[in-house]
Amino acid sequence: MKTISSAMREHLDGTTTQLCTCWKISRTDGEVFYLTDNSTDIVFDGDTYNAKDTYDRTAIANDIELTPDNVEMFAVLNSGLFSRSDLENGKFDYAAVEVFVVNYTDPDGFGPIKLKAGWLGQIKPLSKGTGFTTDLLGLADKLSASIETILSPECRADLGDSKCKVAILIDEIERETDYTVGQSVRTRTRTLGVRGVHELLVNGDLSLSIGDSYSLGQGPEGWNSVGGLRVVRISEGYKGLPDYVPAYMESTFNSNQTSQTRDLAVEGITTDDLDGGECWLYFSCFFCPRADGAEPMGARVEILDEEDDVVATVIDETNIAANLAPTEWDGSYFFRVAVVYKGIPSGARKVRTAIIQGDTGPATVDGEWAFAETKIIGLTEDLSSELDFDGKYLLCTQGGTTASSSPDYDQPVGTEITDGSAKFMIMSAWxxxxxxxxxxxxxxxxxxxxxxxxxxxxxxxxxxxxxxxxxxxxxxxxxxxxxxxxxxxxxxxxxxxxxxxxxxxxxxxxxxxxxxxxxxxxxxxxxxxxxxxxFRGEPDLPGDDAIESYYAQQ
CATH class of the missing domain: 2.40.10.190 (translation elongation factor selb, chain A, domain 4)
Structure with a gap:
């Protein structure tokens, strides 16, 4: 039986009604959405219910069976209330829903007729990408859930949950607080966060339009060519690489190279960031050498100062395939090499990247490159960053109370630190x-x-x-x-x-x-x-086969 106001009862008994349906959707992150199928916005209980063409609903049925309520909501993603990324990223999973009817002429005066309350079920995007559908699971749905434990050889707990107890999501340590043996906390040992990744090389994939080629001594835009080098586009999908169009590098004699130098300031990286020692450089190349080694392929990445003098060399290899043991890509002829240089030195202002072609004699040689790229990873101050915890956490090994000021926790994994009357072991985070x-x-x-x-x-x-x-x-x-x-x-x-x-x-x-x-x-x-x-599994428990074989032997 539903409880409604006398004013609403009198309105329902009349010859015509002025009703609309309202939905209140409360996500688990605290954000609340208000919808109505009325032609204009509705204000009820201090909240505005949006009247955009947002949803259509099926009929609502009430019964005594423990089955999900047969309500289905259709929402148009272009309404502005819902975005595809939020839906696909699970932000609406387990959102609480209230459905009720009001008199749109005076919602607060007549009061609501409560129809349903529950949670959103599985959200299913429509094939044409215009919206999504979902079931509304009623309060009785929880009563139909299976709660018995099924034995299995594998663990039934999820890593880090209340049954597993491995420390995954960990709170920060607090001062003058009691801790017991086995508790896990974490503390900030640095104040660095991600500033951004700067992609330095223009045309780093070396790709050209089909049929285009460069004469000897020329190269793709942004690259300087030395000693007779050209790059020619090969057919798409070459050697099973649908996402990369390799380039054909041809030289007329040994040690040819194409290179480019980029000014880091032009890329938006400040001198304070560079001189702070918290910028990294990442170089990656994708290439195909000959199996007989007749066409060695190399790369050189150098960090320069303002006067173009070298202050650090990231990589200087004339034969990558022979010296760096590159990773073969998906069984093809192409290989990939990645190098990370941590801590660009003070005074760095430019980066020079070169890819090198050479052979053992004067004959023309060739090699194929899919891309060569250099990126700068900048780390700067950001107290909210996960980087502050440096991939570590603290395990309490002696119960006690932490001191009013923090000791130096910036120590290697395995170090035990005394903090007040408590002790903590530094552990590697999961x-x-x-x-x-x-x-x-x-x-x-x-x-x-x-x-x-x-x-x-x-x-x-x-x-x-x-x-x-x-x-x-x-x-x-x-x-x-x-x-x-x-x-x-x-x-x-x-x-x-x-x-x-x-x-x-x-x-x-x-x-x-x-x-x-x-x-x-x-x-x-x-x-x-x-x-x-x-561990929440039973790997030693005999299965049905073992039990049946015992009786068969008897």
Whole structure:
């Protein structure tokens, strides 16, 4: 039975009615949306219900069955109230919904007729991209959920939840506060955040229009050619590379190169940032050498001062394939090399990048390049950044009260620090920051991890882990990683493939958090997380086959 006011009852008994439906949608992040199917806005209980052409609803049915209410909402994304990225990023998941009817001539005077209350179900984008549909799950839906525990060989807990207890999301330490053994906290040991990633090279992919070519001694726009070098466009999709159009570099004698020098100030990087020691340089190239080594291909990246004198050399290799053990791309003839130079020295003002072609004799040689690019990663002061925690957290090893002022926690992992009467061990965090260096599509991108080197010795460290976007077009979305390939060396650069496409293609400078992966096996829980005491699986429990085979033997 519904409770309605006497004024509303009298209105319903009349020959005509002046009713409209209102929806109040409250997201879990606290943002609230107000909708109405009336032709004009409705003000009810101090809130304005938007009258844009935002939704149509099906009939609302009430019954005593424990099944989801047969209400479906259709919202037009172009209304301005909902964006596709918010919907695809899960911002409306589990949003609370209230549906009621009011008299649009005097909503507060007549009062509401409450129709339904519940939560949004699965949000399904329409194929044409014009809107989405979702079911409204009623209050009784929770009563129909299965709550029994099903035994399984794998752990039933999620990494970091209340059953697993691995420290993933950790609060900051507080002064003059009591802590007990086993509690996890974290503290800021630096005040640096991401300023941005600057892509320095123009025409870094070396691509030209089909049929175009340069004469000897010329090169693509922005590049200076030395010693008879030309770049010729080859057919699209060459050697199975649909996203890259390689260039054909031809030289008439040894040690030819094409290069360009860029002024960092022109790129918007201030001298204070450069001289602060918190700028990194990232160089990547994609090339195809001959298998017999007859056409060595090299690269040289140098950091220059104001007078063009070299202050640091990032890479200087005349034969990348022979000396740097590059990564083969997807079984093709192309190889990829990535180099990260951490801490550009004071006085740096320019970057010079060269790709080099040479051979062992005077004959004409050639090689193919998909791209060569250089980027600057600038780190500057930003107290809100995850980088401040330097990929570490603190584990309380002796209960007590922290001091009024903080001790120096900027120490290596494994160091025990006394803080007041408490003691804390510095641990490596399971959730670390990273920056996108290149996006391929909505499910594939390359990123550099900041402050964590465990993936170097364990190439599956992040497999089955979680990516959470904290900046960029995908901000707020968390997705499981399908495959993570480590580029090798000491660069901490990874190629990441996600199980689900994101709403937008990741771009250079997007900020994210990478969470170590857990495959739910007991061995992983014991050896990787040292958490087997909280393992929630039964790998030693005999299955149906074992039970049936026993009776068969009898």
């Amino acid at each position: 959730r670390v920051p990273a920056i996108v260096l290149q996006g391929t599509d909505r499910a594939n991108f390359r990123a550099i991890v900041i402050g964590d080197t465990r993936g170097r010795s364990n190439t599956t460290w992040y497999n089955s882990g979680i990516v959470e976007w904290t900046e960029g077009a995908n901000k707020g979305r968390a997705t499981e990683m399908k495959d993570v390939d480590y580029e090798g060396g000491e660069n901490d650069v990874y190629d990441i493939e996600l199980w689900l496409p994101q709403s937008e293609i990741p771009v250079i400078g997007d900020f994210l958090m990478l969470q170590a992966g857990c495959d739910q096996r007991r061995e992983t829980c014991r050896d990787k997380f040292n958490n087997v005491i909280n």
